[in-house]
Amino acid sequence: MSNSGMAIRPVLWDGDVFRVLDQRLLPHKEHYIDCDTSDKAIRAIKNMAVRGAPAVGLTGAAAVALGAREIDARDVDTFMKKFDRLCDRVKRARPTGYNLEWAVEQMRLVVVENLSIGIDAIVEKLREKSEALINEDIEVNRAIGAWGKDVIPAEGAVLTYCNAGGLATGGYGTALGVIRAAWEEGKKFHVFACETRPYLQGSRLTMFELLKEGIPATLITDNAAGFLMQKKKINVVVVGADRITANGDVANKIGTYSLAVLAKTHNIPFYVAAPRSTIDPMKSRGDQIPIEERPGREITHLGGKAIAPAGTEALYLAFDVTPSRYVSGIITEVGIITRPYTRNIRLALQKEAGK
Numbered sequence: 001m002s003n004s005g006m007a008i009r010p011v012l013w014d015g016d017v018f019r020v021l022d023q024r025l026l027p028h029k030e031h032y033i034d035c036d037t038s039d040k041a042i043r044a045i046k047n048m049a050v051r052g053a054p055a056v057g058l059t060g061a062a063a064v065a066l067g068a069r070e071i072d073a074r075d076v077d078t079f080m081k082k083f084d085r086l087c088d089r090v091k092r093a094r095p096t097g098y099n100l101e102w103a104v105e106q107m108r109l110v111v112v113e114n115l116s117i118g119i120d121a122i123v124e125k126l127r128e129k130s131e132a133l134i135n136e137d138i139e140v141n142r143a144i145g146a147w148g149k150d151v152i153p154a155e156g157a158v159l160t161y162c163n164a165g166g167l168a169t170g171g172y173g174t175a176l177g178v179i180r181a182a183w184e185e186g187k188k189f190h191v192f193a194c195e196t197r198p199y200l201q202g203s204r205l206t207m208f209e210l211l212k213e214g215i216p217a218t219l220i221t222d223n224a225a226g227f228l229m230q231k232k233k234i235n236v237v238v239v240g241a242d243r244i245t246a247n248g249d250v251a252n253k254i255g256t257y258s259l260a261v262l263a264k265t266h267n268i269p270f271y272v273a274a275p276r277s278t279i280d281p282m283k284s285r286g287d288q289i290p291i292e293e294r295p296g297r298e299i300t301h302l303g304g305k306a307i308a309p310a311g312t313e314a315l316y317l318a319f320d321v322t323p324s325r326y327v328s329g330i331i332t333e334v335g336i337i338t339r340p341y342t343r344n345i346r347l348a349l350q351k352e353a354g355k
């Protein structure tokens with residue numbers, strides 16, 4: 001276990017270097033990229049060396065802390081102008097997850113609240129805030145697990161999609177945080193993990209995490225989920241989220257919407273586990289969420305080898321949006337939000353954490 005007690009640390013500070021576990025190499029190799037510049041941290045987000053909305057947010061915050069050190073400014077006004085440009089550059093790294101915008105805003109607030117202490121002291125506070133956000137994320141995920149563990153049956157099967165685990169966060173996980181908490185309570189359930197084409201977060205990352213901790217799990221192809229639900233093999237579905245709008249619509253990995261519709265068809269509870277930092281109160285509906293389109297090569301190639309004929313045109317929409325009517329509840333660090341979502345999300349955002 002690392003010093004945070006986490007089985008896995010996807011991101012961490014080591015002195016003045018921000019270290020990112022390169023998830024493109026998992027499960028075969030655990031290699032950390034040492035980010036000593038904002039460009040390296042931003043690149044790690046763009047090329048998905050680090051992925052998962054909260055982990056992306058934490059890396060964005062680190063990119064801001066690293067970038068602040070790079071700013072050449074003799075006065076605070078000049079520093080602020082360059083700092084705002086840095087924040088905009090970091091936020092553009094990936095468009096769909098809200099945690100990136102949220103984390104960069106947390107960093108910007110540090111500067112705004114400390115303009116009088118001088119540039120060097122501001123830079124130091126940004127480095128401290130970036131590390132604090134990682135530790136806060138772990139605690140928030142533990143609270144999500146504590147609230148959510150009761151949706152997992154004492155025996156039976158939970159299906160999850162993509163990777164919303166320690167690798168997608170500061171180290172504990174949202175959907176996998178719920179599963180971890182239920183396991184730590186002694187429940188004897190089974191996990192079905194969808195492989196989640198094309199990046200294979202499920203097969204490469206979720207199975208990596210669950211096997212590491214001895215949580216019973218079976219990998220399935222994405223297209224097997226419906227049949228298992230039809231055969232009554234699944235008791236509950238728990239997934240993560242990248243952005244949740246004020247009315248409870250949920251952006252998550254492409255394929256999540258299909259699972260939600262199937263779950264509703266088969267009367268299976270469908271839960272979304274996410275910190276409140278994933279909730280975007282400024283967007284009222286899911287159709288306002290920017291959906292990232294990634295290179296088609298990420299579909300036509302696997303491990304660098306073509307799995308489609310040369311010249312194949314591929315459309316890779318990396319996320320989809322599940323309307324709130326398919327969502328049984330949103331598991332957060334302050335409780336499980338249920339409908340009416342607009343009202344109850346607003347109340348949840350006003351609560352103090354942990355109450």
Ligand SMILES: CSC[C@H]1O[C@H](OP(=O)(O)O)[C@H](O)[C@@H]1O
Nearest residue numbers: 051052053162164168240252253
């Ligand atoms: C806990 S958020 C995890 C979330 O992020 C994943 O997307 P990506 O791997 O492309 O960053 C996926 O949507 C997961 O549910």
